[in-house]
Amino acid sequence: MQHSLSSQIGLLLRFAQAAVWGDLLDTFKPFGFRPQHYAALKIVDSKPGCKQQDLGGALGISRSNLVMLIDELVEQKLIERRQNLEDRRSNALHLSARGRALLPELDRGQQAHEGRLASLLEEGEQEILVALLRKLGKLRKLDVT
Amino acid sequence: MQHSLSSQIGLLLRFAQAAVWGDLLDTFKPFGFRPQHYAALKIVDSKPGCKQQDLGGALGISRSNLVMLIDELVEQKLIERRQNLEDRRSNALHLSARGRALLPELDRGQQAHEGRLASLLEEGEQEILVALLRKLGKLRKLDVT
DNA sequence: TATTGTTATACTCTATAACTATA
DNA sequence: TATAGTTATAGAGTATAACAATA
Numbered sequence: 001m002q003h004s005l006s007s008q009i010g011l012l013l014r015f016a017q018a019a020v021w022g023d024l025l026d027t028f029k030p031f032g033f034r035p036q037h038y039a040a041l042k043i044v045d046s047k048p049g050c051k052q053q054d055l056g057g058a059l060g061i062s063r064s065n066l067v068m069l070i071d072e073l074v075e076q077k078l079i080e081r082r083q084n085l086e087d088r089r090s091n092a093l094h095l096s097a098r099g100r101a102l103l104p105e106l107d108r109g110q111q112a113h114e115g116r117l118a119s120l121l122e123e124g125e126q127e128i129l130v131a132l133l134r135k136l137g138k139l140r141k142l143d144v145t
Numbered sequence: 146m147q148h149s150l151s152s153q154i155g156l157l158l159r160f161a162q163a164a165v166w167g168d169l170l171d172t173f174k175p176f177g178f179r180p181q182h183y184a185a186l187k188i189v190d191s192k193p194g195c196k197q198q199d200l201g202g203a204l205g206i207s208r209s210n211l212v213m214l215i216d217e218l219v220e221q222k223l224i225e226r227r228q229n230l231e232d233r234r235s236n237a238l239h240l241s242a243r244g245r246a247l248l249p250e251l252d253r254g255q256q257a258h259e260g261r262l263a264s265l266l267e268e269g270e271q272e273i274l275v276a277l278l279r280k281l282g283k284l285r286k287l288d289v290t
Numbered sequence: 291t292a293t294t295g296t297t298a299t300a301c302t303c304t305a306t307a308a309c310t311a312t313a
Numbered sequence: 314t315a316t317a318g319t320t321a322t323a324g325a326g327t328a329t330a331a332c333a334a335t336a
Contacts, residue, residue, distance in 0.1 A: 005187055005203060008255075009262055009271070010169045010180055012278040015205060017162040019285035024155045035155055042150055053317065058150060060160060065304065067319060089312045089317045110153075117154060120280045126154070129277045133157040135265045136274075140164035145305095197295070210327065212296060234294040234335045290329090 013136075020117065027113045031106065032076070036061065036069055038106050044079055044093045045103060051090035056144045063145070078102060158281075165262065172258045176251065177221070181206065181214055183251050189224055189238045190248060196235035201289045208290070223247060 005011065024035040031037075040055050047054060052070060053063050061069065070093070073079045078099035081091040095103075118126060150156065169180040176182075185200050192199060197215060198208050206214065215238070218224045223244035226236040240248075263271060 005184060005191075007275055008184070009259070009274065009278070010165055011184060011204070012275060012282070013158070013162040013165050015287065016278040016281040017158040018205070018287060019282050020155055020158050022285045039150060039153070039156060046150075051317070059156070060163070062305075063318065064306080064320080084317095087313070087317080089310095091318075114154070116284060117281070120283055121277070125277060125280075128273060129154065129281075130152055130157060132266070132270060132274045132277070133154070133161040135270075136161040136262070137157070137164050138265055139261060140167045142160065142163060198293090207328075208295065209297080209329080232294085232336070236295075 023113055023116060027109045033072065037073060038110065040069060040073060041078060041095065041099060041103060041106065044095055045100070048094050049092040051084065052093065060142050060144055168258055168261060172254045173251070178217065182218060183255065185214060185218060186223060186240065186244060186248060186251065189240055190245070193239050194237040196229065197238065205287055205289055
């Protein structure tokens with residue numbers, strides 16, 4: 001083999017993602033939740049009235065595992081499950097006033113995290129990284145049932 | 146927030162790593178093990194007589210969780226735990242003849258995997274990706290106890 | 291006193307299957 | 314018959330704490 005272990009993309013990706021995810025976990029721990037909670041709030045904020053499964057694809061979480069995630073946000077009174085009058089099987093998700101008020105603070109946390117990332121990268125590398133990661137994601141369509 | 150959710154590096158990294166890792170899992174499943182098993186074999190091959198914890202840092206696995214991983218390789222008679230005469234606390238890991246014979250086949254699997262990755266990337270992008278992932282990894286020293 | 295390997299255990303994540311209510 | 318949400322549970326992966334042997 002021509003490649004040394006430390007250049008294998010699989011392991012490198014694993015370590016990089018562990019590092020970045022760990023920083024994100026620390027970022028949102030003070031608020032009592034994980035990066036997915038923040039991402040869920042952002043989606044509901046941009047798509048008021050969306051149904052739970054709309055979050056599934058964006059977050060890579062199955063509908064059964066979404067339930068608990070949303071439960072936790074409901075418990076903290078940050079989002080609400082309202083009735084969808086057009087299709088009563090689904091819930092219409094909305095941010096509460098409390099959730100809306102909390103978002104800017106969470107955004108600052110996210111920005112601080114992104115700042116730490118940016119400090120590791122040269123100018124323009126962030127965009128390159130995003131493009132490359134998108135390409136890698138194509139290796140496998142994650143089908144979130 | 147100026148960023149759309151799909152450009153957040155944290156989630157993108159998560160999805161990319163899930164995709165690549167999934168492909169790696171499929172790659173080594175026919176042999177009855179996971180990517181870490183292959184990585185461990187490669188390390189022992191390049192550092193005959195190394196001790197178990199030498200694998201820890203390279204694989205990001207704690208010494209307690211390494212035990213089972215190595216157990217599995219020993220069960221398949223691919224590596225051997227020999228006595229380290231200089232320090233009898235540690236084991237000296239060696240590939241068995243069977244393990245050595247299996248490596249080329251595993252390497253072909255790994256190369257097929259890398260080929261699938263390469264088909265997603267333009268010329269030279271793989272090297273850029275490796276450099277960027279290394280930088281991101283610096284965000285957090287994973288201390289494998 | 292510190293280190294290597296080991297064991298046992300707890301905890302988190304994710305996956306799966308079955309159920310209900312609606313469509 | 315299919316879909317949205319829910320529940321319960323199993324499994325994998327990881328983390329933690331204690332122990333024996335050796336240094």
